[in-house]
Amino acid sequence: MNYESKISEKEVGVAILDDGDDQGRSKRRLMIVAAIAVAIILAIVAYQYFAGSGDGAAADAASDSQAPTVTVMIPGKHDVVRTINATGTLAARREIPVGVVGDGGRVTQVYVDAGDWVKPGQIMASIDRSVQNQQVARLDASVASARADLNLAQANLDRATKLVERGFISKADIDRLSATRDSSAAQLRVAQAQLGETRARNNFLDIVAPKGGFVLERNIEVGQTVSPGSGTLFRLAQNGEMELQAQLSESDLANISVGVSTEVIPVGTNKVLKGQIWQISPTIDAQSRQGMAKIALSYDRALRPGGFASTRIKSGSSQAAVLPESAVQNDSKGSFVYIIDKDNKVIRRDVTVGSVSAAGLSITSGLSGAERVVLRAAGFLNPGQTVKPIVEKDKAA
Incomplete structure (x- = not known):
């Protein structure tokens, strides 16, 4: 019985020891499993982080490669001469109409035509003066008759004056002879005035240039009858x-x-x-x-x-930026250009267009001259769009 009791006690002790070892091994296994799980989680997180970063860089690279290339220029400021078209x-500049000054009549000769140059007083056309010449001859004869009457009256008065001293002629006779002399002198002056008037009117029968210049228009022909109511016969440009x-x-x-x-x-x-x-x-x-x-x-x-x-x-x-026509766009809001900012983004900029010259369009307001302005294909861009700008002078180089 004692032997059995001893065995039982040993067996019991061994069993107790076995149970303690199993519990230790279980704890160690749990710790190992937990460490492995943590390592796996950290590896997954690290993979996702670095994989995500790689995808972003790749996306950025892809985005940069897909950005359109645009040509830009930096216009600066230039002296622009303002030109009004x-x-x-x-x-x-001084147009002179020429017509009939005298009585008019039948045109006998035209000396100039449209496109000719004339001098002051030059005869441009003549009018028939046969009747007027007869009038001049008649008045000339009247002047001669009046002058003869005056000479006779003066001679009678001179002879009578000498007879007064001898008492043969009275003072009244002298007064009558003086009146006759004065009347004859007046008649002579009248005849001379009539002759001068007729000659002057005849001179107006010649259509003359009042000023020198270039004949723009001719409205007169030989044989035509003209009068003061005939209107403008010639039109001159004074001095051309x-x-x-x-x-x-x-x-x-x-x-x-x-x-x-x-x-x-x-x-x-x-x-x-x-x-x-x-x-x-x-x-x-x-x-x-x-x-x-x-x-x-x-x-x-x-x-x-x-x-x-x-x-x-x-x-x-004035000082202004000058752009080619291809750089300036227009819509319902007015004129505008696209500029590229420091992040290579497209920005709309409203501008005011001034004078137009062979150099291009002058921009009176809206640009300082230091911006990067899109030169061409602006109609295919949108504000906020990312582009790849190439400055024109660099491209040419």
């Missing part, structure tokens, strides 16, 4: 001077002055003629809201009164 009608009557807006009129130089191009020609503003209209047309600037021009065969011409008027200079 206008059109108008050509006319003689012409002018362009340019129509300008109120704002443009405010920016010009008398003496400003201009360039005039007649329609249908390539000639560029130099002119100068000599008169500015003091009024504005209430309907068209325009006024007139008259530009003096020297004679040129290309200048035909009644025709049209265009003009470029220089009205001062």
Whole structure:
């Protein structure tokens, strides 16, 4: 019995020891499993982090590769001469209508034609004066008769004066002879005046040029009967001077002055003629809201009164950015350009367009000149879009 008791006690002790070992091994296994789980979780987190970063960089790289390339320029500021463009009608600066001054009659000769030059007092046409010449001859004879009567009256008075001293003629006879002499002298003056008047009227039968100039129009032919009611027979441009009557807006009129130089191009020609503003209209047309600037021009065969011409008027200079037409867009809000900011994003910028020249469009407001302005294909861009800008000068290099 004691032996059995001992065995039991040993067996029990061994069993107790076995139970303690199992519990220790279980704890160690749990710790190992937990450590492995933590390591797996950390690995997954690290993988996701680094994988996500790689995808972002790849996305950014893909985005950069897909951004459109645009050409830009930095316009800067330049001296821009403000030019006003206008059109108008050509006319003689001083137009002189010439007609019949005297009684008129049948035209016997025409000496000039349209396109000719005349001098002051030059005879342009003659009118038949056969009747007037007979009138002159009659009046000339009247003058001679009146002069003879005066001479006779003067001689009678002289003889009577000598007889008075001898007492043969009374004082009353002297007075009568003096009156006869004075009457004869008056009749002579009347006859001379009539003769002078007729000769002067005959001189007006010749149609002469009142001023020197260029004949613009001829409305008279040989054999035609003319009179003071016949109207204008010739039309002259005094000294051949012409002018362009340019129509300008109120704002443009405010920016010009008398003496400003201009360039005039007649329609249908390539000639560029130099002119100068000599008169500015003091009024504005209430309907068209325009006024007139008259530009003096020297004679040129290309200048035909009644025709049209265009003009470029220089009205001062200013500092402005200059862009090609392709860079400026227009919509219902007005003119604008696209500029590229420091992040290569597209930004709309509203601008005011000034004068137009061969160099391009001057921008009077909206740009400082330091911006990167899109030159072409702006119609395919949208504000906020990312682009790849290439400066024009760098591209050319």
